[in-house]
Amino acid sequence: MSGSLVIAGLGPGAEALVTPQVTAALARATDIVGYIPYVARVAPRDGLTLHASDNRVELDRSRHALEMAAAGRHVVVVSSGDPGVFAMAAAVFEAVESGPPAWRDLQIEVLPGITAMLAAAARVGAPLGHDFCAINLSDNLKPWALIEKRLRLAAEADFAMAFYNPRSKARPDGFARVLEILNEACADTRPMIFARAVSTPEEAIRIVSLPEARPEMADMRTIVLLGNSTTRLITRDGAPIVYTPRSVPMDAAPE
């Protein structure tokens, strides 16, 4: 009995952003495992069992998926965006490493998806068009001091930045502190982009300067992007374009 486990990225929301590779994997699956709203994106059909679970149970969910694959099922674990970016792939491999040795020999495949920061960047231009970093602002699984340290070093490196999980009901205050640190470290008016529910009917995008940014502009469905010190805003009728040039002047001397 030879089962399989696929960890698939559904992209940010629109069907038109799901890769054919992922669509084919969903069509072959016997079982879909994932967080409730992501499993809800998979159409029910005969022979397919949907296993939806709540947030913050990623390891239990991973073990369940691995057990089913070990029992011969064809399991797809679904993530929003890309499964390797602050999503289910790392959780599944944590479960593999700490689980029964036989789990290591399962056929496991990760299928990439369009991650939220790239979908959001595309909607406003090319704000991540030069070197950049991606930081998860949730301190559920790491010390807050490490987030602060990374923000300061990312500003010093002059990376454009993408922030996942900026704010939740359980963590209403952290993002206010993030904005304080970024304003202090960047000390300019570079553009910040709040992109909510990108590619869905509820999509809402707001572009402000960093000093104008307010904590309540973000929630858990928002991805936040910040330009680097050279990021440009092209004004025009309608929404402006934000892009980060490919070049840094050759006489720009790092300190």
Add this chain to the structure above:
Amino acid sequence: MSGSLVIAGLGPGAEALVTPQVTAALARATDIVGYIPYVARVAPRDGLTLHASDNRVELDRSRHALEMAAAGRHVVVVSSGDPGVFAMAAAVFEAVESGPPAWRDLQIEVLPGITAMLAAAARVGAPLGHDFCAINLSDNLKPWALIEKRLRLAAEADFAMAFYNPRSKARPDGFARVLEILNEACADTRPMIFARAVSTPEEAIRIVSLPEARPEMADMRTIVLLGNSTTRLITRDGAPIVYTPRSVPMDAAPE
């Protein structure tokens, strides 16, 4: 006469990784513009003109695409991977900003794609499963000192890292210096991944420890990934799995 310009990401190579949104845009186009090997990925058909150009002419290519869109054509500029990650989107917007004011009012849309680092990460596990950065190692458009500065700060921040354009015939020595700096700054045996031509028939993936990495393991078709200080290697029959855990111990005190 109302033309349009779409900047589309073709993903890393496989057809199964091209989004339906991009496939639809290619089907509507009158003109395809891009670097020779990327234009070669678009099937010729009646009514479609292919405009392939050589490397390093990104601004000329962008102006050509904008001129055609302004003249009423439906132009798609194709990039490998995602157009917003070290690819054509920033070049097009540079051309818009410095070009005739009428170009600002053109209908311009960026369609995201699967970028190489995420396709490569998926092939080995989840090496970018925690905070990470993406750095273009070409010094064609930025001072070398800035690359060195960013490498050191990224190591200090303990980001996992993805390196685009690690090495070319015109820049044979830079990547050797990158490996020296990373070994000095990281001072451990974390995994480094060399992923060449991901998702194509020529795909070749090699996983080594950072001290084992050699410059000649990379060329311009290679994306290089480096774990952070916590990245794990799961050994098994066949290729190992590389993943970066989602958690950092809560007592890990940043300096």
